[in-house]
Amino acid sequence: MMRQKNQENLDLRQRKTRHSLVEALAKLMEEHPFQELSVSDICRRAMVHRTTFYAHFTDKQELLRYMLQQMEQECISSCIPEGSGSPRQFFLTASRNALHFFRDRKALYRACLQSGADTEARLLEDAAAHQLYLRLSQPDFRQALPGSDPEIAARFYVGAMFSLIRWWLSSDTPVSEECLLENLERFIPNV
Numbered sequence: 747m748m749r750q751k752n753q754e755n756l757d758l759r760q761r762k763t764r765h766s767l768v769e770a771l772a773k774l775m776e777e778h779p780f781q782e783l784s785v786s787d788i789c790r791r792a793m794v795h796r797t798t799f800y801a802h803f804t805d806k807q808e809l810l811r812y813m814l815q816q817m818e819q820e821c822i823s824s825c826i827p828e829g830s831g832s833p834r835q836f837f838l839t840a841s842r843n844a845l846h847f848f849r850d851r852k853a854l855y856r857a858c859l860q861s862g863a864d865t866e867a868r869l870l871e872d873a874a875a876h877q878l879y880l881r882l883s884q885p886d887f888r889q890a891l892p893g894s895d896p897e898i899a900a901r902f903y904v905g906a907m908f909s910l911i912r913w914w915l916s917s918d919t920p921v922s923e924e925c926l927l928e929n930l931e932r933f934i935p936n937v
Contacts, residue, residue, distance in 0.1 A: 780861030
């Protein structure tokens with residue numbers, strides 16, 4: 747019994763340490779380019795010893811990949827609506843959710859794009875496209891979009907949305923979120 751409790755505490759401690767390291771990296775990336783950051787910088791910000799860092803990650807690149815994987819999971823669960831409704835309403839809700847998600851993480855997302863982590867950021871796009879493909883393959887969507895290939899439609903919508911978000915977050919004079927949503931309402935078919 748005591749051994750099991752120690753294992754649970756260890757898992758909790760490991761999760762807390764990883765969370766601290768991710769938070770430290772995220773904040774540092776908002777202040778400095780990723781390439782300029784060292785493991786010592788990350789450890790200092792997280793208040794974690796270097797040996798603890800290396801017990802969890804082999805280097806800062808692995809920590810960055812881990813952080814982006816966490817962001818991917820959070821993005822998918824936050825952006826893809828669960829409820830049923832018309833396909834149009836689904837797309838509008840997913841678009842609104844995505845804009846909110848990335849608006850709230852603007853500095854971090856920009857830092858990731860500028861850090862050379864665009865390959866890892868593309869994994870987020872692939873995961874979102876896969877989830878949308880699964881949704882578009884369901885009978886209610888297949889009837890609403892007859893003759894459309896769910897894989898192509900998913901790639902089209904997700905690619906367009908990520909392109910729009912990248913532009914919106916990196917623009918010096920972005921349009922408002924409301925303006926984006928108004929335009930998206932015009933682009934999404936009324937099905």
